[in-house]
Amino acid sequence: MDYHKTVQTILNLLKQNNLWYETFEHLPVRTSEEAAQLRHGYTLHQGAKALIIKVINKTGESNFLQIVIPGDERFSSKKVKKYLKARDIRFASPDEVSELTKGILVGGIPPFGNLFNLKVIVDPSLLQNKKIIFNAGDRSFSIAMNSNDYLNLVKPEVVEVTGEKI
Numbered sequence: 030m031d032y033h034k035t036v037q038t039i040l041n042l043l044k045q046n047n048l049w050y051e052t053f054e055h056l057p058v059r060t061s062e063e064a065a066q067l068r069h070g071y072t073l074h075q076g077a078k079a080l081i082i083k084v085i086n087k088t089g090e091s092n093f094l095q096i097v098i099p100g101d102e103r104f105s106s107k108k109v110k111k112y113l114k115a116r117d118i119r120f121a122s123p124d125e126v127s128e129l130t131k132g133i134l135v136g137g138i139p140p141f142g143n144l145f146n147l148k149v150i151v152d153p154s155l156l157q158n159k160k161i162i163f164n165a166g167d168r169s170f171s172i173a174m175n176s177n178d179y180l181n182l183v184k185p186e187v188v189e190v191t192g193e194k195i
Contacts (some may be wrong), residue, residue: 033133035166039141043174046182050174057168059136061100068162068171076100077155077163077179079140081121081129081147084113093121093129095142097151098191104152105192112150112188130166137168141183149185156180156187 043050055067065073078100085091094113098104110118123135130138130145140163142149155161155176162173180187 032167032170033137035130035133035139035141035144036170038144039139039165039172042141042182043172043178046178048174048178048182050172052165053162053171053173055169055171057136058164059168064162064164064171065100068173071160071162071173073101074099074154075158075160075162075173077140077151077161078102079138079142079163080104081126081138081142082109082118083121083125084115085117087114087116089116093125094148094150095138095140095145096190097140097142097149097155097185099152099155099158101194102152102154102191103194104190108190108192109150112190133166134168137164137166139163139165139172140179140185142185143183149183150188150190151180151183151185152189152191153187154189154191 058064
């Protein structure tokens with residue numbers, strides 16, 4: 030199958046750094062719940078849900094960043110706004126996501142916002158998992174890796190941003 034080029038970029042990063050990983054090819058999925066049903070041996074909580082949000086600061090300027098949370102949780106806009114000292118936040122539109130990620134569709138976004146010059150914030154509850162799994166730039170391709178390796182490779186800010194379980 031033909032995958033988005035980001036899949037190969039992430040695989041190359043993992044190989045260059047001699048990191049453990051495993052891959053899964055599956056039917057296209059759009060949600061964490063759909064993905065969890067196809068990723069045998071992994072839980073929904075291990076799924077790294079990567080969200081891109083638009084942040085509007087107190088002066089009206091805006092920028093995009095990535096929030097990564099467990100697949101079975103929702104982020105708290107209240108916590109995110111407080112942490113970022115933002116006036117408002119919203120999800121990036123599908124067109125904005127595509128533009129920022131060079132064509133990745135919503136549902137295929139990897140938790141590697143650094144590849145797209147996006148600041149990455151990860152909730153510590155995801156890192157409590159020894160392994161995490163995520164769509165790697167394509168809705169039909171997932172990668173599992175050690176959460177400590179993810180932390181060292183992506184270098185996200187670790188901030189509690191979840192609200193409640195789904």
